[in-house]
Amino acid sequence: MTLLVSIHDVAPPNLAAAQRLWKLCRDAGVVPALLVVPDWHGTAPIERDAAFLSWLRGAASEGAEIILHGERHDEAGRSRALSDEIRAAGRTAREGECLTLDAAELEALVTRGLVRLRALGFDAQGFVPPAWLMRQDARRGIYAAGARLTEDETAIYFASGHRIAAPALRWSARTPFRARASVLVAEGRWRLRRHTPVMRIALHPGDLRHPAVAASVAREMARWTALRSAEPYASLLA
Numbered sequence: 001m002t003l004l005v006s007i008h009d010v011a012p013p014n015l016a017a018a019q020r021l022w023k024l025c026r027d028a029g030v031v032p033a034l035l036v037v038p039d040w041h042g043t044a045p046i047e048r049d050a051a052f053l054s055w056l057r058g059a060a061s062e063g064a065e066i067i068l069h070g071e072r073h074d075e076a077g078r079s080r081a082l083s084d085e086i087r088a089a090g091r092t093a094r095e096g097e098c099l100t101l102d103a104a105e106l107e108a109l110v111t112r113g114l115v116r117l118r119a120l121g122f123d124a125q126g127f128v129p130p131a132w133l134m135r136q137d138a139r140r141g142i143y144a145a146g147a148r149l150t151e152d153e154t155a156i157y158f159a160s161g162h163r164i165a166a167p168a169l170r171w172s173a174r175t176p177f178r179a180r181a182s183v184l185v186a187e188g189r190w191r192l193r194r195h196t197p198v199m200r201i202a203l204h205p206g207d208l209r210h211p212a213v214a215a216s217v218a219r220e221m222a223r224w225t226a227l228r229s230a231e232p233y234a235s236l237l238a
């Protein structure tokens, strides 16, 4: 049984929070994948932040997989069709950068991102769209850009055409109600999905801000890592 742990929204404005999550993972014996946003909200190009890059390089040298996670993460300058609104309902506060993109647009975005990461020495094999939102038929654009795997809320997808069902534990600290609800969902996942072959834990910069969420994250990390070993995404490519 496999456990995949990742930290989402790794970008200069979220550096301190990402570092806290990184420490939490390392204390649990886990090297999480880092989902990097090259230009968070169009105002934080990673190339210009030496402290961020130095931390990211250190994490990569400890074995962290670097995965591309959008270009700027938000939906600035994009308009949603009705079908996009339905897919995104309740899922994100306009942080679904890839929600409205077709395959060619997604290919261009992923290509730009991978080029930027490679120029900095990071060999990213995967791409995860912000909020896990993308059009199904656009997914081929990700592979055309050279990424070998991607994921949404329910599964991991490979350029080979393979799909692995993988429930994801994630929390939301955006409002007190969502925080409490996500703690209950996490508890339910443990009871119902304990024996599922591939499980994901997706951590976000806001998770440790809310005490109930922080406690739940620590509890779930401890019990899932006691049950199964954490593996990199790349282990699924073999």
Ligand SMILES: [Zn+2]
Pocket (backbone or CB within 6 Å): 008, 009, 069, 073, 129, 130, 131
């Ligand atoms: Zn994200």
